[in-house]
Amino acid sequence: MAPIVDIQGLSKVYDDGFQALKGVDLAIEEGEILALLGPNGAGKTTLISTLCGITVPSGGTARVGGHDIQTGFREARAMIGLVPQEVALEPFEKVIKTVRFSRGLFGKSRDDAFIEKILKQLSLWDKRDNQIKELSGGMKRRVLIAKALCHEPRVLFLDEPTAGVDVELRRDMWEIVEGLRQSGVTIILTTHYIEEAEAIADRIAVINKGEILLVEKKADLMTRMGRKTLRIELAEPIDAVPDALSDDDLELTADGGTLVYTYETSAQRTGITRLLQRLSEAGLVMRDLQTTQSSLEEIFVDLVKEEAV
Amino acid sequence: MNLTAIKAIYVFEMTRFFRTLLQSFISPVISTSLYFVVFGAAIGSRIDQVEGVSYGAFIVPGLVMLSVMTQAISAASFGIYFPKFIGTIFELLSAPVNFLEIVVGYVGAAATKALFIGAVILATATFFVDLQIQHPAAMVAFLLLTCMSFSLFGFIIGIWAKNFEQLQLVPLLIVTPLVFLGGSFYSISMLPPVWQTISFFNPVVYLVSGFRWSFFGQADVPIAVSLLAIAGFTALCLAIIWWIFRTGWRLRS
Numbered sequence: 001m002a003p004i005v006d007i008q009g010l011s012k013v014y015d016d017g018f019q020a021l022k023g024v025d026l027a028i029e030e031g032e033i034l035a036l037l038g039p040n041g042a043g044k045t046t047l048i049s050t051l052c053g054i055t056v057p058s059g060g061t062a063r064v065g066g067h068d069i070q071t072g073f074r075e076a077r078a079m080i081g082l083v084p085q086e087v088a089l090e091p092f093e094k095v096i097k098t099v100r101f102s103r104g105l106f107g108k109s110r111d112d113a114f115i116e117k118i119l120k121q122l123s124l125w126d127k128r129d130n131q132i133k134e135l136s137g138g139m140k141r142r143v144l145i146a147k148a149l150c151h152e153p154r155v156l157f158l159d160e161p162t163a164g165v166d167v168e169l170r171r172d173m174w175e176i177v178e179g180l181r182q183s184g185v186t187i188i189l190t191t192h193y194i195e196e197a198e199a200i201a202d203r204i205a206v207i208n209k210g211e212i213l214l215v216e217k218k219a220d221l222m223t224r225m226g227r228k229t230l231r232i233e234l235a236e237p238i239d240a241v242p243d244a245l246s247d248d249d250l251e252l253t254a255d256g257g258t259l260v261y262t263y264e265t266s267a268q269r270t271g272i273t274r275l276l277q278r279l280s281e282a283g284l285v286m287r288d289l290q291t292t293q294s295s296l297e298e299i300f301v302d303l304v305k306e307e308a309v
Numbered sequence: 310m311n312l313t314a315i316k317a318i319y320v321f322e323m324t325r326f327f328r329t330l331l332q333s334f335i336s337p338v339i340s341t342s343l344y345f346v347v348f349g350a351a352i353g354s355r356i357d358q359v360e361g362v363s364y365g366a367f368i369v370p371g372l373v374m375l376s377v378m379t380q381a382i383s384a385a386s387f388g389i390y391f392p393k394f395i396g397t398i399f400e401l402l403s404a405p406v407n408f409l410e411i412v413v414g415y416v417g418a419a420a421t422k423a424l425f426i427g428a429v430i431l432a433t434a435t436f437f438v439d440l441q442i443q444h445p446a447a448m449v450a451f452l453l454l455t456c457m458s459f460s461l462f463g464f465i466i467g468i469w470a471k472n473f474e475q476l477q478l479v480p481l482l483i484v485t486p487l488v489f490l491g492g493s494f495y496s497i498s499m500l501p502p503v504w505q506t507i508s509f510f511n512p513v514v515y516l517v518s519g520f521r522w523s524f525f526g527q528a529d530v531p532i533a534v535s536l537l538a539i540a541g542f543t544a545l546c547l548a549i550i551w552w553i554f555r556t557g558w559r560l561r562s
Contacts, residue, residue, distance in 0.1 A: 054561060090395065093324075104314060104316060105401070147400070
């Protein structure tokens with residue numbers, strides 16, 4: 001099946017000469033949640049803005065649902081919903097009216113039942129007659145989502161949807177996103193909260209300095225690049241790693257009570273069996289063993305660091 | 310043509326107008342009444358007639374034009390500048406609409422507001438002077454064309470403006486003087502010959518003159534020239550807006 005969003009060689013050079021996108025290639029499958037990760041200024045927002053028509057590309061092509069974003073902009077944009085990073089809403093307008101406006105702007109005839117459904121889904125129904133300026137920050141973000149969804153898009157771009165919101169609202173947002181995915185909407189989410197990508201994304205794309213560094217299934221990425229740490233708690237503290245174990249790349253904690261061994265999960269041999277054997281031969285008594293997997297954040301930091309080198 | 314989108318923009322803009330309806334209604338009524346008291350009663354009583362029309366009645370077309378032009382510019386420029394200022398312009402730029410649909414929506418709403426103000430002023434004037442309209446159809450046509458062309462002009466200003474100061478700058482420094490010096494309160498023939506010649510470079514002269522003709526059957530310039538001038542101005546504004554949307558100037562990065 002053809003990808004719902006197909007980006008090929010997309011580039012953007014701003015008037016001041018800054019190259020925000022350097023020939024981005026990216027294919028997004030229908031129904032998936034793709035998290036676009038990258039540090040500030042990596043090109044995440046430029047990429048989304050270009051696909052939505054807010055920024056004019058300097059080169060390359062992009063198609064949404066098979067429609068070119070420039071020559072077939074009407075069809076392409078009609079399929080897209082955008083939740084921007086900044087909370088931009090007309091302060092004096094009523095919630096329901098601003099949502100109705102968005103639906104009309106996208107060429108859809110008025111459908112009060114559908115708008116009621118969206119507003120109820122986003123817990124905004126009780127606030128429908130309130131002016132935007134009377135709402136809390138979190139509620140305003142929900143209004144932005146309602147506006148993006150009210151024209152029934154097949155692709156939803158969420159640009160940093162949970163930046164600056166409290167933990168509770170963030171979890172609510174994740175639930176909303178999951179609900180949307182179940183209804184068949186493709187979601188592209190930019191974030192610099194790795195935790196967010198880890199929690200809800202199917203695939204991860206890492207972008208830095210206008211280039212896509214990798215695109216991979218979240219689980220595969222974590223297996224491929226993830227490292228595990230084995231912490232061996234000793235019955236008796238020691239002063240230094242015994243000479244017999246010096247080849248094993250072990251670290252000793254400051255209190256001398258724990259040995260730390262890091263290994264690649266993807267490696268054929270992790271070296272754990274041999275290590276435990278040699279510990280026993282060295283006469284060290286183990287009290288406890290504990291393994292932890294590296295998080296996506298560590299993987300991400302490693303990737304961006306590698307590129308900087 | 311995305312008619313639903315045009316309607317959505319139009320209704321949204323008109324809602325803003327209706328929110329402040331009382332202010333929109335009272336303000337022109339008061340200012341027009343003041344003009345009539347000052348120019349009609351106080352000064353006008355010392356002026357006999359201008360081109361066979363009482364001075365009070367003579368200034369009505371000019372007064373209507375003055376308000377319609379400034380209101381059209383202010384409504385249209387604010388209409389498109391405000392979304393730029395608060396950031397909601399992203400929605401317009403990412404919507405499946407072309408430049409013509411955006412312009413029809415915004416400019417249509419601004420022209421409607423200006424037309425409303427023009428009608429209010431005209432109605433207010435009837436309380437002060439005995440008003441005859443010789444060519445009502447031409448009067449309505451001139452009014453509509455002026456509302457539309459100056460709303461287009463205002464739309465350009467709204468896109469051009471980077472801050473509220475610039476938004477006020479063009480209306481204040483260019484439009485108001487042009488309107489005042491465009492024969493709103495006097496006939497061009499009352500000016501010394503040199504100033505008459507200079508006045509013919511002022512586009513507003515043609516509009517006021519044509520509009521006054523529809524009331525009293527007299528004009529400073531031939532009616533066809535007035536119509537050509539307003540058509541040319543409208544075409545120029547449309548061409549500039551088309552260029553703005555094609556290049557994304559001050560809209561798309």
